Amino acid sequence: MPINPIAIVSSGSISALGTSKKSVWKNYLSGKSLFSKVPFQDEEVYVSKITEEDRKEIISLQAENQKYHQIDDTVLNAIFSARKAIKKAGWEKETVGVNIGSSRGATALFEKYHQEFLSKKVSSTLASPSTTLGNISSWVMQDLGIEGVALSHSITCSTALHSVLNAVAWLESGMSKKFLVGGSEAPLTPFTIAQMKALKLYAPIGKTDFPNRSMDFSKDKNTMILGEAAASFCLEKTTEKNKGLKIIGYGFGSEKLKHSVSISSDAQCLQTSMQMALKKAGLKHVDAIVLHAPGTKKGDTSELSAIKQVFPEELPALTSNKFYIGHSFGASGAMSLEMAMLMLEEQHFIENPFYSNKNIPKQLNTIMVNAVGFGGNAVSVIVSR
Template structure:
């Protein structure tokens, strides 16, 4: 497989563009902050940059029908299209029947559903917004993108928890590679974790304590030390939100437009642990299998991969399993490995796509971002975990992992354009 990535867009805790995300990952900026619903302290949250204003993309009168996750998706995808050169003064420039949309989400409009429930309990049925269900359905990110750009190709929603955006990008790339579409807009969006947004007094959705319920929430109070991927002192997750989308195009589409790819997507692999709803198979066998499948589709030898953007959320069990998987798939101590979670928190379905932007930037610039927060790497890490500062490296191929609750394993292989 050889599919071009021609544009990337991002709304994340580190900023409102892919450039701000990349700059934040190369620096010391941390997108994890004290939670807005706990002003007294004791809780952390990785919300999107506070400058985000949905009225930049939707008229005020339409916002009552759009959940934050769909707003984030539209904003990110607009940016990706602009960078890809698929935008003019009239909006997106796309072949309406040859463009696919594949959006990943794990929570969908859960925020809106819980807000509506709170309003129902406090004010009765008349207090529930009439467009609540339009905000709740998980396919609404993809639907909003199709409506905005007027495209009529395949429109799919992928929900494989934290692996959703890698699965979305991988499936979209296969559509393009097979000829089912010439262009695809793919990525992930999450807005189901937030709390403290205007709407109802003292509203706090249960998703705001999801990490605590799962027994995976980081107990740290310092944002800079809250998430420690691959560190001996790692203690848990800080959940967040955001959206990242990419524009995928066939080689013929790129050639006909005279476009310059940012990178090539060469392979995608996915499989299931079939082990436990929240814990990974401790052997790492099936996470390794996803990486091996992606390499096989790419026609690449493991020795070609210079770096891996790991899933690595900072949980004791999750990171341990991924380290074993890296040993199984690569068996190399010189393999560079990084994780974005110390910078961004765990942005749910969009997390894997954040990793894709990280990989694209590393391939383009020769600089791989570091694993923020981590200082003492687990001795069971038989790879070169990048800590302290970004690492300069001549990278030709980078692999990106995303592993979701329920044993959803996904991986993609990207190469330098």
């Protein structure tokens, strides 16, 4: 039985794509990847960074409030995106639930405080409160001056879409009438990059326009690249006043792991989440899918295999955004959701340079968004206009 649609009232984001709807869409239309090289140990690595101009916006937050010098960029980016979403929705003085998650949380501050501890053998007074995962949603709620429940969580790379699931549950139960959801990640730190390189997932430096080869199903090397980003969305039940973009289906799934970062060759968890989302939407097909496709050999091919299992007769149009902005871990699902929303609003399908679709719909009405992370946790959300 189809669910009651959940309205996406507004959104806000910050990433290498920009901060305004105009700049984000312009960068999507450019067809150019947004990576830069930064020093890492004795070499260089690719990263996707917030622009220096947009970084000034984050610095301006710290100028407003001296306490904001004590919190991590993960939290600051979340505050910035949340302010934009709340302002667009006109929710400034309302009771609003907040659920903004992150895979890694306060990465830079945690590394800083740990280094201080190793050298001085004493912990900083603010080390604990400023690095706890819960401070993302708590600071957002404090900054906005709103009342309601504040939740933060980490379910690796499916974190942001899990926040959507949480919001749906709260809205449907009647425990909340409005919910702010999303994900934030600032993972461009030495230890975090070293972890991905240790897993042999990181893209090698080379002469190419697209170092992250998301959806290149013939690649022989992993090409994941880390990016910083945050995106927030205001959700409420659909009414006569908010008949724009809406969530009409959602699903989740998990699978038994062989090791901590494994995924089955046909991504059983994604098959489950996609089938559930279709059932809840009352659909057998969608016009397009924004893949999780991190740019790893196993991650990309297993997701395509799962999609072929769920749509055996005709594949929807397939695309991704990580060849533009890399992988922002817990924020990645939110960035993919934003991409889907823009394609629906603009009625324009953004193609992936590594994948040729046989059929691209002339009209986009329904787009599925996938996210899956370490631990075999998958989420699929269907957005409609």
